[in-house]
Amino acid sequence: MNAQTSEQMDRGPPRPSPTEQPKAVIDAITFVDARVTPRGSLENLSHEEVAKLLDRGQGGLYPIFRQCALAVLNSGSYSDDPRALFERYKDFELKIVQQSWGIKLEMKHAPGVAFVEGEMIRGVKEHLFAVLRDIVYTANEIVDSGRFDLTQPEGITNAVFHILRNAHVLDTKGQPDLVVCWGGHSISREEYDYTKRVGYELGLRGLNVCTGCGPGAMKGPMKGATIGHSKQRIQNGRYIGLTEPGIVAAEPPNPIVNHLVIMPDIEKRLEGFVRLGHGIIIFPGGVGTTEEILYLLGVLLDPANADQPMPLVLTGPASAAAYFQHFNDFIGLTLGPEAQRRYRIIIEDPAEAARAMVTGVARVRQHRTATGEAFNFNWSLSVPRDLQMPFEVTHESVAALDLRLDQPVHARAANLRRMFSALVAGNIREPVIREVEKRGPFEISGDPKLMRPIDALLAEFVAQKRMKLSGEYHPVYRVIA
Numbered sequence: 001m002n003a004q005t006s007e008q009m010d011r012g013p014p015r016p017s018p019t020e021q022p023k024a025v026i027d028a029i030t031f032v033d034a035r036v037t038p039r040g041s042l043e044n045l046s047h048e049e050v051a052k053l054l055d056r057g058q059g060g061l062y063p064i065f066r067q068c069a070l071a072v073l074n075s076g077s078y079s080d081d082p083r084a085l086f087e088r089y090k091d092f093e094l095k096i097v098q099q100s101w102g103i104k105l106e107m108k109h110a111p112g113v114a115f116v117e118g119e120m121i122r123g124v125k126e127h128l129f130a131v132l133r134d135i136v137y138t139a140n141e142i143v144d145s146g147r148f149d150l151t152q153p154e155g156i157t158n159a160v161f162h163i164l165r166n167a168h169v170l171d172t173k174g175q176p177d178l179v180v181c182w183g184g185h186s187i188s189r190e191e192y193d194y195t196k197r198v199g200y201e202l203g204l205r206g207l208n209v210c211t212g213c214g215p216g217a218m219k220g221p222m223k224g225a226t227i228g229h230s231k232q233r234i235q236n237g238r239y240i241g242l243t244e245p246g247i248v249a250a251e252p253p254n255p256i257v258n259h260l261v262i263m264p265d266i267e268k269r270l271e272g273f274v275r276l277g278h279g280i281i282i283f284p285g286g287v288g289t290t291e292e293i294l295y296l297l298g299v300l301l302d303p304a305n306a307d308q309p310m311p312l313v314l315t316g317p318a319s320a321a322a323y324f325q326h327f328n329d330f331i332g333l334t335l336g337p338e339a340q341r342r343y344r345i346i347i348e349d350p351a352e353a354a355r356a357m358v359t360g361v362a363r364v365r366q367h368r369t370a371t372g373e374a375f376n377f378n379w380s381l382s383v384p385r386d387l388q389m390p391f392e393v394t395h396e397s398v399a400a401l402d403l404r405l406d407q408p409v410h411a412r413a414a415n416l417r418r419m420f421s422a423l424v425a426g427n428i429r430e431p432v433i434r435e436v437e438k439r440g441p442f443e444i445s446g447d448p449k450l451m452r453p454i455d456a457l458l459a460e461f462v463a464q465k466r467m468k469l470s471g472e473y474h475p476v477y478r479v480i481a
Helices: 023-028 047-053 062-073 082-088 122-143 153-166 189-204 220-231 266-276 287-300 318-334 350-371 395-399 409-428 430-439 448-463
Strands: 031-036 093-099 102-111 178-182 208-211 239-243 259-262 279-282 312-316 344-347 442-445 477-480
Touching (some): 047 093, 047 122, 062 082, 062 122, 082 430, 122 153, 122 259, 153 266, 178 266, 189 208, 189 220, 189 318, 189 350, 220 239, 266 287, 279 350, 287 409, 287 448, 312 318, 318 344, 318 448, 395 409, 395 442, 409 430, 409 448, 442 448, 448 477
Parallel strands (some): 178 208, 178 279, 239 259, 279 312, 442 477
Antiparallel strands (some): 031 102
């Protein structure tokens, strides 16, 4: 049947997949032509906004809009290879149909998994128009407006606030209750089940969850929290997902996310986490999780934040005890005992991890009440400029990183964060993957006292298959002592 009415689709026969997959997966791929209308978000666009969204040239928004939209429509994929996704749906096209009473989004050769019985799944549609909302807003109101000085800390923080406010993430006026959960998308079943158990305990205690919105340790806590909230008859649970265009294709939003926000880059995404969250739980992960904790410790170790309460728990099942011991040793060798004192490690005790959050969030509430700080966005937290400025990943920028022990600890954390960010990019960002294939792995060099623990931690991540969800991992780095 042809796409004649809103959200009706044309299911053609499955096309052969260009990537190597099991036959059952290939047979399941369908391609859909559809037209959808927004619901409650961005019903109207100006002619200029539409022109920008459909501009495929240099500076146009179409490439990033198409990439993020395709990722959202492909939610549920068990691959973190963005090139395979783009190749499989290379004929996917978007068109905005503008009428006097609003807009419709027309799609050609879209992933069939986003539809059921001829209708786009409601959660997928919400995510799709969240993408449209954030891309339009960031381009027009943040980048092109001239209102924000994106070279200075105050301007960057103000931009982060406005993006989150425009996405209605800051609408809540309640008490502090938001726990940020970080961890790997490539984790074992045992570790994934543990993240669900922790999420369940958080939900029973009325806490909400914010993650990077993808699979693995980003999905598990949300899944567990939905059950905890259900048991407590909490009907307005918040499951916030923060992502950014560079990684959304490799980590598409999971279906539990009910507030999706596309931040412009990884640095603003990380700042969004620490300004929104009232406590942070970290599960086992790989280089992305290491980047996140280095960012957080770089913030907390800044002398300006000495009095900032931020409960931080590292937790996992009994099988992850050695992982966290190794990680704790790495932090001690690279950032020192002061950094180790900023977190607590809890093994095989989901209830205790949740209790630690409840106690810590209570301290956050007391502190913000005493200082007059907002509950929904932590303005008083000082984020060093080195952690805010986007790091452009190239072979030259990675080779030039200043990795030395004789630096202030928060500056050292910022440089280490950049290094791990480069490895994330080399693993899952399609343009960077191409550069690594063309020019070879990144060369990481610096103080031997830093290089040794870095090399050992990365080798463990590779051995434990924490670098990649699907396919064989080919290292994108080479450590030079």
